Amino acid sequence: MTQPVSTSTDKNIVDLSRGSRNRAVNRAIKATREKLQYGDRAIHTFDRDLLVMHLAAVLQSASITPYMIIVITFIGTYFNDDLRLIAWAFAALFLHAVNTLIQRFTQRQHITQENVAKWRHVLLAGQAMTGLSWAAFSVQSCGACTGDNYSLFKGAILLVALSFTALSCFMLRRSVPVTFAPVILTLLGNAALGAGMFDIGLLAMLCVAVAFFVIVTDRMYMSNIKLLPFQSEKDELIAELETAKSMSDEARRRAEEANLAKSRFLASMSHELRTPLNAILGFSEVIATEVMGPLNNPTYKEYVNDIHRSGQHLLNLINEILDLSRIEAGRYELQEEAISLLDIAEDCIGMVQLRASGKNITITEVFESSLPDVWADEKSMRQVILNLLSNAVKFTPQGGEIQVKAGWTSTGGQYVAIKDNGPGIPEDEIPVVLSAFGQGSIAIKSAEQGTGLGLPIVQAIMAKHDGQFILKSKLREGTEVIAILPARRVLQTVPAVEDAHAIQPRKKSFA
Numbered sequence: 001m002t003q004p005v006s007t008s009t010d011k012n013i014v015d016l017s018r019g020s021r022n023r024a025v026n027r028a029i030k031a032t033r034e035k036l037q038y039g040d041r042a043i044h045t046f047d048r049d050l051l052v053m054h055l056a057a058v059l060q061s062a063s064i065t066p067y068m069i070i071v072i073t074f075i076g077t078y079f080n081d082d083l084r085l086i087a088w089a090f091a092a093l094f095l096h097a098v099n100t101l102i103q104r105f106t107q108r109q110h111i112t113q114e115n116v117a118k119w120r121h122v123l124l125a126g127q128a129m130t131g132l133s134w135a136a137f138s139v140q141s142c143g144a145c146t147g148d149n150y151s152l153f154k155g156a157i158l159l160v161a162l163s164f165t166a167l168s169c170f171m172l173r174r175s176v177p178v179t180f181a182p183v184i185l186t187l188l189g190n191a192a193l194g195a196g197m198f199d200i201g202l203l204a205m206l207c208v209a210v211a212f213f214v215i216v217t218d219r220m221y222m223s224n225i226k227l228l229p230f231q232s233e234k235d236e237l238i239a240e241l242e243t244a245k246s247m248s249d250e251a252r253r254r255a256e257e258a259n260l261a262k263s264r265f266l267a268s269m270s271h272e273l274r275t276p277l278n279a280i281l282g283f284s285e286v287i288a289t290e291v292m293g294p295l296n297n298p299t300y301k302e303y304v305n306d307i308h309r310s311g312q313h314l315l316n317l318i319n320e321i322l323d324l325s326r327i328e329a330g331r332y333e334l335q336e337e338a339i340s341l342l343d344i345a346e347d348c349i350g351m352v353q354l355r356a357s358g359k360n361i362t363i364t365e366v367f368e369s370s371l372p373d374v375w376a377d378e379k380s381m382r383q384v385i386l387n388l389l390s391n392a393v394k395f396t397p398q399g400g401e402i403q404v405k406a407g408w409t410s411t412g413g414q415y416v417a418i419k420d421n422g423p424g425i426p427e428d429e430i431p432v433v434l435s436a437f438g439q440g441s442i443a444i445k446s447a448e449q450g451t452g453l454g455l456p457i458v459q460a461i462m463a464k465h466d467g468q469f470i471l472k473s474k475l476r477e478g479t480e481v482i483a484i485l486p487a488r489r490v491l492q493t494v495p496a497v498e499d500a501h502a503i504q505p506r507k508k509s510f511a
Contacts, residue, residue: 046228047116050221054123054171055107061168062100068164069093072137072157079150080142088140092133099126123172127165127179134161135182139190155202158183162209170217171224180210262325273322277315284308320453323383327460334377334464338491341414342371344378345406348385352393360399368407372492374414374485380461387454388418388481395422395479412487413467419480425473434459434471458483465489 073089103126106119138158142150162180169175187203284307286292295301326332349363356363392402405417425433434455455471458481462469466486473479 046225047120048111048113049228050171050224051111051116051120051123052107053224054169055103057171058168059100059103059107062096062103064164065096066093068160069096076140076153079153080140085140088133088136091136095129095133099130102126120172124174124178127169127172127175128182130165131179131182134158134180135186138183138186151198151202155205158202158206159209162206162213166213166217170220173218173221176210176213176217180206184210264325273318274315277311277318280311281308281315284311320457323457324453324460327457327464332460332464334380336375336377338373339376339378339381340371340373341381341406341416341485342367344382345385345404345416348382348389349404351386352389355390356393356402359393359396361393361396362401364401364403366403366405366407371406371408371414372490375489375491376465376485377461380464384458384461384483385416385418387458388416388483391454391481392418392420392422392479396420397422409484409487412490413485414490415482415484417480417482419478421478424475424477424479425471426475427473430471430473 069089069092073085076085102122106122109119111119138154140150140154162176165179166176169179184203184207187199187206191200191203284304287295288301288304288308290301295304323332345367346365349365353363389402389404396402400421403417403419405415405419407415409415455469459469462483462485466489468482468484470482470484471479472482
């Protein structure tokens with residue numbers, strides 16, 4: 001059983017959640033606006049985010065550098081068999097390992113906007129150590145080499161190392177000049193000591209390359225700065241949507257629980273609601289028929305008749321509401337037995353015949369003969385056909401015509417169709433009249449208004465029988481409603497094709 005929930009509690013939950021959510025969104029929008037508007041301040045605003053992204057990127061690619069050093073050493077020994085190159089390889093691997101340890105240690109720290117500058121300097125110091133290994137490589141010499149082959153090899157390797165550093169460390173500002181400053185200083189020292197023209201050319205080429213990659217990495221850094229606010233805003237919007245979806249799901253769940261509780265309440269209150277109405281109807285009928293003595297005042301008798309009619313109308317409305325509530329609550333039980341749709345249809349026509357005659361409406365029966373019984377709830381099917389006939393009589397004008405058909409469906413089931421030549425229903429209003437308490441514009445203007453529950457009850461009853469309910473209507477042409485029971489509810493199969501000529505529609509008219 002669902003526990004009752006306090007209305008005030010619900011309101012507090014919703015209000016607090018909404019307020020907290022709005023404050024968070026306002027803070028995010030304000031911060032994003034400041035990041036986008038205040039130029040250089042945006043760079044420092046995202047320093048921590050970029051540093052964290054840098055650590056994740058370089059640690060992911062840290063295993064590439066040892067392989068590159070090994071390949072460089074292997075190729076270098078082809079030109080130079082000096083053991084100093086192997087010693088350089090071990091020193092470079094050691095410095096790379098130290099730099100990786102510094103990066104892992106920094107990643108485990110709690111980096112905030114206040115201490116981000118300190119940790120950036122620590123990481124730049126690690127990059128400077130790596131730069132020392134490339135400076136040591138730049139002074140390698142080859143006594144056995146001829147020409148400038150070895151110098152070309154060193155230049156190519158330094159350009160590859162520069163490119164790799166620029167691509168992997170562009171989110172750490174000034175990493176490229178810090179890493180290759182030792183290399184440039186070393187080459188400047190060699191040039192000052194009288195190096196050859198090729199080494200001077202290598203120095204110039206490396207300086208140009210470093211300047212170029214500083215510009216490129218700065219552009220890449222600024223591009224990330226511009227992308228981060230949008231990423232941050234997107235994350236906030238996703239969080240907002242998730243919160244809204246969660247609140248919507250919770251509201252829908254509570255609405256469904258409330259609707260089910262309402263349906264269960266009304267379904268269990270049928271006795272309490274009907275008992276006083278039955279007393280009103282019974283005593284008003286006794287008074288109207290003057291069982292206990294005559295009413296000397298004719299006005300009183302008129303009042304009693306009004307009381308009886310109003311009570312009967314109210315009882316009918318309550319019965320419809322209770323029927324729909326029982327269906328929604330899942331407490332509408334079918335008492336199934338073998339019944340004849342033809343007999344029920346004829347009985348219902350007889351029940352509405354008096355009202356139809358009062359409006360000079362002709363009711364025509366078109367029944368297929370010898371329809372077998374079906375397995376269904378007699379009371380429910382009688383309610384379906386009577387509701388549909390009552391609607392047809394209600395909305396058919398004076399002198400109109402109603403046609404009632406019953407017979408086989410193409411799939412072996414049975415149907416009852418009722419067609420009138422009334423005002424019809426606009427196409428856009430059909431979903432409205434099929435919804436609970438829904439009424440079309442024609443019904444609203446009619447003097448005989450109801451609750452709008454008749455058609456929803458018919459739909460629900462047919463669904464309980466695994467059948468179908470179809471409504472076809474055109475404005476100013478009339479309406480046709482069809483109630484269909486499936487073939488598995490028919491207690492006898494469709495007649496054989498060779499006997500089809502024996503099936504003759506049975507027509508009868510009431511005027």
